[in-house]
Amino acid sequence: MSKRSIQAVLINEYGGPTVLKGATVERPQPQADEVLVRIAYAAVIPLDFKIRNGWLQNVFPVTMPYIPGFYASGVVEEIGQSVTAFKPGDRIFGNIRGAYAEYGIATIQELVKIPDNLTFEDAATIKAGAEAAWKALFTEGELESGQTVLVHAAAGGVGQFAVQLAKWKGATVIATASTSNLDFVKSLGADQVIDYTTTDFEDIAKEVDLVVDSVGGETETRSWSVLKKGGILVSLTQDPSQEHAQQHGVTAKFNTKFPTREDLQRLTELMAEGTIKAEIDSIFPLSQADKALEKSEARHGRGRILLNANFI
Numbered sequence: 343m344s345k346r347s348i349q350a351v352l353i354n355e356y357g358g359p360t361v362l363k364g365a366t367v368e369r370p371q372p373q374a375d376e377v378l379v380r381i382a383y384a385a386v387i388p389l390d391f392k393i394r395n396g397w398l399q400n401v402f403p404v405t406m407p408y409i410p411g412f413y414a415s416g417v418v419e420e421i422g423q424s425v426t427a428f429k430p431g432d433r434i435f436g437n438i439r440g441a442y443a444e445y446g447i448a449t450i451q452e453l454v455k456i457p458d459n460l461t462f463e464d465a466a467t468i469k470a471g472a473e474a475a476w477k478a479l480f481t482e483g484e485l486e487s488g489q490t491v492l493v494h495a496a497a498g499g500v501g502q503f504a505v506q507l508a509k510w511k512g513a514t515v516i517a518t519a520s521t522s523n524l525d526f527v528k529s530l531g532a533d534q535v536i537d538y539t540t541t542d543f544e545d546i547a548k549e550v551d552l553v554v555d556s557v558g559g560e561t562e563t564r565s566w567s568v569l570k571k572g573g574i575l576v577s578l579t580q581d582p583s584q585e586h587a588q589q590h591g592v593t594a595k596f597n598t599k600f601p602t603r604e605d606l607q608r609l610t611e612l613m614a615e616g617t618i619k620a621e622i623d624s625i626f627p628l629s630q631a632d633k634a635l636e637k638s639e640a641r642h643g644r645g646r647i648l649l650n651a652n653f654i
Contacts, residue, residue, distance in 0.1 A: 346368075346369045347366045347367065347368060347369065348366070348367060348368075348369045348443060348444040348445050349364065349365075349366060349367075349443065349444050349628060349652070350364075350365055350366075350367045350409050350440065350442060350443035350444065351363070351364060351365070351409060351410060351411075351442035351443065351628060351631045352364075352365040352367070352407045352408070352409060353394055353404075353406065353407060353408045353409075353410060354406055354407045355406065356394065356395060356396030356399075357394070357395070357396070358394075358395070359394075359632035359633070359635055359636045360632065361394065362394070362410075362631050362632045362635065364628070364629055365407075367409070367443070369445050370440070370445060370446070370447045372420055372421065372422040372425075372447055373422050373447075374422040374423050374424040374425075375422055375424050375425060375449055375450060376422045376425070376447050376448065376449050376450070377418050377419075377420065377421050377422065377425055377428055377434075377447070377448055377449075377450065377453065378418070378419045378420040378421075378445055378446075378447060379414070379416040379417065379418060379419060379434065379438050379445065379446050379447070379448055379453075380416050380417045380418075380419040380444065380445055381414045381415075381416040381438065381441060381443060381444060381445060381446055381651040382414070382415050382416045382417070382462035382466070382650075382651060383414060383415050383416075383462050383463055383465075383466035383625070383648045383649065383650060383651065384411045384413070384414040384438075384441035384442055384466065384628075384648065384649040384651060385411075385412075385413040385414065385441075385466050385467060385469070385470030385471075385499075385646055385647070385648060385649075386626075386631075386634045386635060386637075386638050386646075386647040386648065386649060387412065387413065387470050387499065387638070388638060388639075388641075389402075389412065390410050390411065390412075390635060390638065391635045391638055391639045393408075393410065394410065394635065409439075409440035409441075409442055409443055409446075410440070410441075410442045410631075411438070411439075411440055411441025411442035411443070411446070411649075412437055412438070412439070412441060412469075412470075413435075413436070413437060413438070413441060413466065413468075413469040413470040414435065414436075414438040414441035414446060414466055414651075415433075415434070415435040415456065415462040415463075415465040415466040416433075416434065416435075416438070416446075416462070416651075417431060417432065417433055417434070418430050418431060418432040418434055419445065425450055427450050428450060428453065428455075432455055433455065433456040433462070433465075434448075434453045434454065434455055434456060435453070435454055435456055435462075435465035435466060435468055435469065436448055436452045436453035436454050436469060437452035437453075437469060438452070438453075441649075442628065442631055442649060443628075443651065444628070444651050444652065454468075454603075454606055454607070454610060456610075457610060457611070457614040459614050459615075460610070460613060460614040463620070463622055463625070463648060464613055464620045464622075465610075465613075466646075466648055467499070467503075467620040467622070467645075467646045467648075468606070468609060468610060468613065470499060470646055471498075471499040471500045471502070471503050471620075471646050472503040472507075472609050472613065472618065472620070473600075473601060473606060473609065474500045474503075474578060475500050475501075475503035475504040475507055475554075476503075476507060476601050476605055476606075476609055477599055477600060477601050478500070478504060478554045478576045478578060479491065479504055479507055479508055479511070479552070479554065479576075480507075480511070480601070480605070481599045481600070481601050481605070482574070482576045482595045482598075482599055483552045483554065483574050483576045483595075484552075484574065485508060485511055485513055485551070485552050486511070486512075486513070487511055487512030487513065488512060488513070488514075489513050489514070489551035489552065490513065490514040490515075490516065490549070490550045490551050490552075491504075491508050491513050491514070491515055491516070491550060491551065491552040491553070491554060492516045492517070492518070492543070492547045492550045492552070492553045492554070492565070492568060493505055493508065493515060493516070493517045493518070493532075493554045494517075494518050494543075494553070494554065494555045494556060494557045494561055494565070495518065495519070495556045495557050495641075496517030496518060496519050496523075496527045496530070496532060496535070497519045497520070497523035497526055497527055497621075497644045497645070498556060498641075498644075498645075499623075499645060499646040499647075500554075500556050500578060501517070501519075501527075501554075501556060502527075502530060502620075502621050502644075502645055503618060503620075504554050505517055505527060505530040505531060505532050506530050506531060506617075506618045506619070507609075507612075507618065509530075509531040509532075510612065510617060510618065514533050515531065515532045515533050515534075516532070516533065516534045516535075516536065516543075516546070516547045516550065517530075517532040517534070517535050517536070518535075518536045518537075518538045518543050519535055519536075519537065519538065520537065520538065520539055521537050521539055521540070523644055524537055526621070526644060534546070542564070543564070543565075543568070544564050544565075544567050544568050547568040548568060549568075549569075549570040550568050550569055550570065550573060551569075551570060551573050551574070552569075552573060552574050552575075552576065553565045553568065553569060553573070553574070553575040553576070554576055554578070555575060555576065555577045555578065555579065555582075556577075556578040556579060557579065558577060558579035558580045562575070562577060562579075562580070562582055562583070563583075563586070566586050566587070566589070566590045566592065567590070569590060569592045570592075571590075571591040571592070572591065572592065572593075573592045573593070574592065574593045574594075574595060575587065575592060575593070575594050575595070576595045576596075577594070577595070577596055580596070581596045582594035582595070582596060620645065620646065621644055621645030621646070622645055622646055622647075622648060623637075623644050623645040623646060623647050624637065624647050624648075625647075625648045625649070625650050626647070626648070626649055626650070627649070627650050627652065628649050628650065628651050628652060631649055634647050634648075634649055
């Protein structure tokens with residue numbers, strides 16, 4: 343097949359939103375165990391702007407020019423010669439390298455088929471938020487029915503799923519959110535929602551089994567006291583303080599383990615059947631990736647931000 347040009351977003355240097363440039367690039371070619379995906383929606387996640395800003399050069403080095411994006415949904419366009427699990431036309435989601443583009447490459451291990459009754463938009467949120475929530479609650483947090491969990495930033499891209507999944511598991515959910523998101527988080531099933539702009543959560547939450555923290559910094563520091571002895575704090579933002587964990591007789595984990603493929607399939611089924619719902623904050627065209635990342639960095643959204651790669 344002849345190589346064709348595609349539209350993509352390129353980063354040529356580290357910096358703010360203005361370093362993202364629309365560009366015409368060569369369409370990538372899949373290797374033997376890879377597939378070429380025609381991208382429908384790419385998820386915009388905090389990791390994207392952190393890499394763009396140059397904050398993660400030591401732990402996440404990239405070669406410039408660089409096409410950002412990790413998680414997306416779309417349709418298999420072409421398969422490598424050894425691929426048998428997928429065929430052209432399959433609707434899929436997963437880890438897709440360079441997802442801020444019309445096409446991207448993925449290995450077969452990184453993709454999951456989209457059930458017929460799940461939209462491309464919702465599927466794009468699974469790896470970008472629902473999976474992180476699953477691993478924070480269950481893979482790392484070991485949450486069981488009857489336990490109590492405190493979910494910080496519960497209206498965010500991960501928090502919204504953490505609240506719903508914890509309720510599905512049979513846990514009691516205490517959540518923090520801003521004033522404008524209180525009703526939304528209640529609608530997700532949270533048993534108690536704390537307005538962090540007016541109330542110190544540590545005055546309300548006591549003796550919880552698990553804290554899921556996607557904020558970090560001062561929020562983590564204030565969270566140790568709400569855990570019961572033997573409880574667990576799972577951080578999605580930074581390696582949490584082992585010193586503080588020891589002082590309080592709890593376990594601190596950075597969100598590094600991954601759910602199994604079976605976990606991911608179960609999560610996809612829960613979303614397809616409507617048990618878990620995805621809140622989409624906003625959808626930007628690929629040409630406005632800079633604005634999408636600005637909104638992500640402002641951290642005041644509700645749910646997940648997506649890029650439409652002009653597939654639909």
